[in-house]
């Protein structure tokens with residue numbers, strides 16, 4: 001992972017070495033947007049609360065989604081510590097959603113609902129379906145939604161193999177999909193293929209943890225080469241696929257904010 005990060009870091013572009021107007025806009029208005037939204041504070045207060053909860057629940061383990069805990073009993077605190085996206089990842093998710101204004105969102109992997117809350121708060125009017133396999137975890141996510149007064153989040157509980165079709169039928173088309181469930185090669189590629197017919201020119205697919213394992217890195221490499229994908233953005237913590245047809249050629253970028261690499265302002269390219 002560290003080696004992957006340094007490899008990523010040295011090869012990543014900043015806004016000073018990018019020529020694509022779309023990608024420049026992404027960096028300026030998503031990656032480097034430093035505004036502090038009130039939603040961040042609200043959701044992080046709930047995350048802090050979850051981190052104090054020692055209540056034990058039985059969990060249905062879906063394998064590669066949980067690298068850290070073994071056995072089927074876990075405390076809410078353990079789940080909050082190990083399964084949830086970090087605050088910085090969630091802020092990125094929020095900014096991206098706010099900028100591109102999706103009208104329909106599908107999340108695969110609700111867990112305790114923290115990323116769901118960020119997505120919902122960034123797109124209050126979007127049709128929103130979130131999928132979680134474990135009923136006890138999904139129960140706690142709905143408590144999180146009540147605490148945050150988040151409405152109209154369609155939670156579907158059960159294995160993705162049984163719930164994804166229903167979610168796609170409900171949404172009819174997907175503007176933004178957050179894949180954050182099973183972090184293995186085959187399921188990741190399989191879910192991509194199932195969701196793809198519901199995507200369109202402006203859809204955005206976000207993958208968490210693309211460097212989490214060799215399988216996830218291979219899945220990312222495989223998906224970004226698909227003919228339907230016209231642009232891929234690798235931010236190390238997440239991979240984003242775009243399908244817009246107005247790009248003259250397929251392009252892949254690794255990006256960091258310029259202040260991570262202040263010396264890379266165009267002179268070295």
Ligand SMILES: C[S@@+](CC[C@H](N)C(=O)[O-])C[C@H]1O[C@@H](n2cnc3c(N)ncnc32)[C@H](O)[C@@H]1O
Nearest residue numbers: 062065084085109111114115133159160181182
């Ligand atoms: C990494 S967690 C999601 C974290 C959440 N998106 C966040 O950032 O706050 C992944 C979740 O997906 C669920 N999951 C993994 N594989 C699944 C499958 N095949 N079917 C249903 N749920 C699954 C797990 O139960 C787990 O709660």
